Amino acid sequence: MTFDNRIYNFAAGPSAVPGEVLKQAADELLNWRGLGTSVMEISHRSKEFMAVYEEALADLRTLMNIPDSYEILLLQGGGIGQNAAIPMNLMALGQNGPKADFIVTGIWSEKSLKEAEKYGVAHLAATSADLQFNTVPPRSSxxxxxDAAYVHYCDNETIGGVEFSDVPDVGNKPLVVDVSSSILSKEIDVTKGGVWFGGAQKNIGPSGVTIVIVRKDLLGHSMKITPSIWDWSKQSANQSMLNTPPTFSIYMAGLGFKWLLKKGGVKAIAKINQEKANLLYNFIDQSSLYENRIAKEYRSRMNVTFFLKDENLNAAFLAQSNAAGLVALRGHKAVGGMRASIYNAMPLEGVQALVEFMRDFERRA
Incomplete structure (x- = not known):
């Protein structure tokens, strides 16, 4: 299926949505399932929407092989909201008072630690700040x-472009994992973590819904100060509908799950994602103009950061790439440089087009 006048969108989030998903949503917008209305205009407790909700949960369980011992919550507030909800729901499990360990590998895990400090002891167990967040601290360090209640880390740092190569072993402490940028991009063993969370706006669909996958024995430990909307046990008891949920975002996420299943599931998309990342990194590594500064074993497959060795060329690179239909390549203001986010919806052809542009720009520079 082709779509006229579609750019290659390398934005870090909200990011590209598969064209097939957008086309289906557009076709159904005014008259969804013959109801004469859109899905966003019906009650979230209607049988029609509840069918959408239940099907989305079932498809996500299938895609990630989530066992029944885990609850799936579809919430609002993004990862930043969960940075507050997580300590309020789990920190009380600390043996000597509210406490959690943090592995800080970039700006997002740093934000998580700082938010958790409001609710208890947020212990910095390891950090790569002294190495400009270009790697993951060795497990031995x-x-x-x-006495910590849990260990928190960010699987993929969207801004810096660092990704864990596997799920670390932390003994019997529950792992809390921010998978905002890597969910459904690769296979993971859900049972290795206690909580997995992330927004939908990178690998799944539009912004608005936040997925929280929590082991059921970790429910029911919230602090007294926890607002009802952030209390996982209350949300679980109300099918994530303690308040009106983001119905259109849930519907779109469900379409995204269907698209991914049709593609062959997570195993199939992971192979494509690795191919895309290899293509771009291999070109950067042999280039005399571009460089990636992340330790090779921890390079993100979703957010490829790179720098022009002559930064006087940055403005020209961005202007010309944008004119070529390769948009949103400017790096985050905190780190500078460039960033190509190549999430699930980015086709291999988009990365091929980017590499060809980068090669031509280098030749002309």
């Missing part, structure tokens, strides 16, 4: 606490 982590100073984990005996």
């Amino acid at each position: 982590w100073q984990l606490s005996d």
Whole structure:
């Protein structure tokens, strides 16, 4: 299926949505399932929408092989909202008072630690700040606490372009994992973590819904100060509908799950994602103009950061790439340089087009 006048969108989030999903949503917008209305105009408790909700949960369970011992919550507030909800729901499990360990590998895990400090002891167990967040601290250097309630890390740092190569072993402490930028991009063993969370706006669909996958034995431990909307046990008891949920975002996420299943599931998309990342990194590594500064074993497959060795060329690079239909390549203001986010919806052809542009720009520079 082709779509006229569609750019290659390398934005970090909200990011590209598969064209097939957008086309289906457009076709159904005014008259969804013959009801004479759109899905966003019906009651969230109607049988029609509840069918959408239940099907989305079932498809996500299939895609990620989530066992029944885990609850799936579809919430609002994004990862930043969960940075507050997580300590309020789990920190009380600390043996000597509210406490959690944090592995800080970039700006997002740093934000998580700072938010958690409001609710208890947020212990910095390891950090790569002294290495400009260009790597993951060696597991042997982590100073984990005996009395912490959980260990938190960010699987993929969207801004810096660092990704964990596997799920770390932290013993019997529950792992809390921010998968905002990597959910459904690769296979993971859900049972290795206690909580997996992330927004939909990178690998799934539009912004608005936040997915929280929590082991059921971790429900029911919230602090008294926890607002009802952030209390996982209350949301679980109300099918994530303690308040009116983001119905259109849930519907779109469901379409995204269907699209991914049709593509062959997570295993199939992971292979394509690796191919895209290899193509771009291999070109950067042999280039005399571009460089990537992340340790090779921890390079993100979703957010490829790179720099022009002559930064006087940055403005020209961005102007010309944008004119070529390769948009949103400017790096985050905190780190500078360039960033190509190549999430699930980015086709291999888009990365091929980017590499060809980069090669031509280097030749002309």
